[in-house]
Amino acid sequence: MAVGTAVRRPAAPLTEGLGTRVRRFGEIAREVLRNPTTLIGLILIVGMIAMAILAPILIEPNTPNPYQMPRDWGALNEPPGTAGHPLGTTQQGGDVLYGVIWGARTSLRLSLIVVSITVIIGLIVGSLAGFLGGKIDELLMRLVDVFLSIPELIFALAIAAVLGPSFGNIILALAAVFWVKYARIIRGQVIHIKQNEYVDAARVIGDSSLNIYMKDVLPNSITPVVVQATLDMGNVVLIGATLSFIGLAEAGLAEWGVLVSQGQAGISAGRWWASTFPGLMVFLWALAFNLVGDGLRDILDPRTESKR
Amino acid sequence: MQIRDYVLRRLMVLPILIIGTSLIVFTLTRVGGSPVGIYLSHEMTPQEVAEIEERYGLDEPLPVQYLTWAGGMLTGDWGWSGVAAAPVRQVFPDKLGATLELAVAAGIVAVAMGIGLGTYGGSRRDRLPDHLTRVFSISGAAMPIFWFGILLLIVFWVGLGWAPIGRSGADIFQSIAHPTGLYTADALIAGNWTAFVDAVWHLLLPAITLGFGTTAIITRMMRSSLVETLSEEYVDAARAKGLPEKLVLRRHARRNALIPTVTVIGLSFGFLLQGTVVVEIIFRWPGLGRWMADAVLRGDQATIMAYVMFTSVLFLLVNLAVDVMYAYLDRRVVLGT
Numbered sequence: 001m002a003v004g005t006a007v008r009r010p011a012a013p014l015t016e017g018l019g020t021r022v023r024r025f026g027e028i029a030r031e032v033l034r035n036p037t038t039l040i041g042l043i044l045i046v047g048m049i050a051m052a053i054l055a056p057i058l059i060e061p062n063t064p065n066p067y068q069m070p071r072d073w074g075a076l077n078e079p080p081g082t083a084g085h086p087l088g089t090t091q092q093g094g095d096v097l098y099g100v101i102w103g104a105r106t107s108l109r110l111s112l113i114v115v116s117i118t119v120i121i122g123l124i125v126g127s128l129a130g131f132l133g134g135k136i137d138e139l140l141m142r143l144v145d146v147f148l149s150i151p152e153l154i155f156a157l158a159i160a161a162v163l164g165p166s167f168g169n170i171i172l173a174l175a176a177v178f179w180v181k182y183a184r185i186i187r188g189q190v191i192h193i194k195q196n197e198y199v200d201a202a203r204v205i206g207d208s209s210l211n212i213y214m215k216d217v218l219p220n221s222i223t224p225v226v227v228q229a230t231l232d233m234g235n236v237v238l239i240g241a242t243l244s245f246i247g248l249a250e251a252g253l254a255e256w257g258v259l260v261s262q263g264q265a266g267i268s269a270g271r272w273w274a275s276t277f278p279g280l281m282v283f284l285w286a287l288a289f290n291l292v293g294d295g296l297r298d299i300l301d302p303r304t305e306s307k308r
Numbered sequence: 309m310q311i312r313d314y315v316l317r318r319l320m321v322l323p324i325l326i327i328g329t330s331l332i333v334f335t336l337t338r339v340g341g342s343p344v345g346i347y348l349s350h351e352m353t354p355q356e357v358a359e360i361e362e363r364y365g366l367d368e369p370l371p372v373q374y375l376t377w378a379g380g381m382l383t384g385d386w387g388w389s390g391v392a393a394a395p396v397r398q399v400f401p402d403k404l405g406a407t408l409e410l411a412v413a414a415g416i417v418a419v420a421m422g423i424g425l426g427t428y429g430g431s432r433r434d435r436l437p438d439h440l441t442r443v444f445s446i447s448g449a450a451m452p453i454f455w456f457g458i459l460l461l462i463v464f465w466v467g468l469g470w471a472p473i474g475r476s477g478a479d480i481f482q483s484i485a486h487p488t489g490l491y492t493a494d495a496l497i498a499g500n501w502t503a504f505v506d507a508v509w510h511l512l513l514p515a516i517t518l519g520f521g522t523t524a525i526i527t528r529m530m531r532s533s534l535v536e537t538l539s540e541e542y543v544d545a546a547r548a549k550g551l552p553e554k555l556v557l558r559r560h561a562r563r564n565a566l567i568p569t570v571t572v573i574g575l576s577f578g579f580l581l582q583g584t585v586v587v588e589i590i591f592r593w594p595g596l597g598r599w600m601a602d603a604v605l606r607g608d609q610a611t612i613m614a615y616v617m618f619t620s621v622l623f624l625l626v627n628l629a630v631d632v633m634y635a636y637l638d639r640r641v642v643l644g645t
Contacts, residue, residue, distance in 0.1 A: 037443075037446070142324065142328065143328075145321075145325055145328075146325055146328035146329055146332060147332075149325050149326075149328075149329050149620050149623060149624050150329060150332070150333075150616060150619070150620045150623070151578040151579075151581055151582040151619060151620070151623055152582065153582040153583075153585065154581075154582050154585070154600075154615075154616060154619055154620075155616075157585065157600070157601075157604055158333070158336060158337075158604070158612055158616050159336060160604075161603075161604035161605075161607070161612060162336050162337055162339055162612075163339075165605070234450060238450070238452055241452060241454075242452065242453075242454060242586060245452075245454045245586065246585065246586070246589065246601050246604065246605075247601075247604075247605050248604070248605075257452075257454070260452075260454060260455055260458065261454075263458075264458055264590070267458060267461060267462050267466055268465075268466060270466060272462045272466075275455070275458045275462075276455075276458075276459065276462070279452060279454070279455030279458065279459070280455070282452045282455060283447075283450055283451055283452055283455060286449075286450035286451075286452070287446070287447055287450035290446060290449055290450045291446060294446070
């Protein structure tokens, strides 16, 4: 078809050839390395993920379930520096260092699962709403509004409460709360891109909707989704740890919020370590992903750059 | 579009959102099974259980149960709280007073410190104070409040022995009348200085803990909007006519930088509200949040439902008020859908 050859797609990121894409990635990487705060965040992330992955090598896994704190009944409430327990022990004889290291693994698991689930749900809901438009769009977006009208933590708390205290239910509760933002982002992108001329052009030359979706809509939505997902990798752990601090995870789980909660009882007796170290990990984890997420937003979205 | 139309339309959507929220809350609590559990004991026969179900309408179809519950919420029958061993409605006002006092105090801390720090950093762009306030505001968003509160307790309660825990001294609270439910206000009304000092002293650490995240958000917004207004032409004009930098900052730049900051202040209300759950646990504060946490751990459905409904409606109303105020403050805002 003669018309078809005349229609050119604009230089949207994914319609470029592989070479340009690799070069673009290189540019982004260089910019990340140039910003000191983003770089600090990145180093923290690499360090903590390495800790999570290498956990079984760093410290001997508890049997049968390594995600459960080992108990040393001969060493309750030992201060940091005790032989065999460099960060001390909890009042149940749990090794704080074990909790810190395996807690990283628990957090990595939690954030990866929740972020993947919510991105997928958001992708489906947002695309349906944006593409189909009309009544379905209206209905789905009102649903999103309703979900947004309950404060995040309280919503997750109520869901986890109903499902019963367990780590699996914390995952479900967080997933039920966090998908909403992605649905909004993707719907916005779909509607924005639908208005572009090149999509009309693609239609004219007979591209199927699915094809347009894969080639134009998805690639253009990736940037804001990546930024949000990076921030959420931190937020999920922050709110997840809050839920388990309140008491919604299994007792004895090697998870930072659970440890802070256990350590809380001992602080009046001067035992500061059992809460301090695991809590510091939650802070560093959330901080790292926030720093990188902010840095990425500034690099990928030039509109906000002037505000820095 | 006229602001009046905008407000009217938002007001019309509000009931839909509230009904939607109530449907979610109701469905959610029914997913966990029948709420009859809280009325049961081990010695009851199946027949007695059935009688209780009948008495509370729990044998009716779900839509009827929903209407019964929603009607109850509207008419002031909020059910029985197993945790408080009393009707929810009866315990609610006292707890709300304690929580509101905490949230308002935290809000004051956050607004005062946030605007102060934001101005301090933003007016010294790219110098050391600016970098320090930026580090502070980034770390605020990542700070787990449950940990921050415990750190403060370790230092100021256990270590230095300066700060107390709980809401009040044992006898002082009893010694005055409580017409408002806000301890600080009640102490002032009673004219009892000892009680007032006691109230403020107990309020300080929890308010700082709860306000920390919000302080960071406000600092950040204030800084960036001040940096923006400082580069506007009218600020240059003010400088050109010879105004000292201090006055330029105070009269021209800061005033305009406050507009977007006000919005952030309003929107961070939800953040404060949900933070009370954790802060009240740590500081043994007898408010709604700790009650909710107990209710969650013990499956007290009536309390959970009332609490979530109440907070969501409050959250929606505050957000609406903020949006309307913003529309008034800044006429340029696009009142689109």
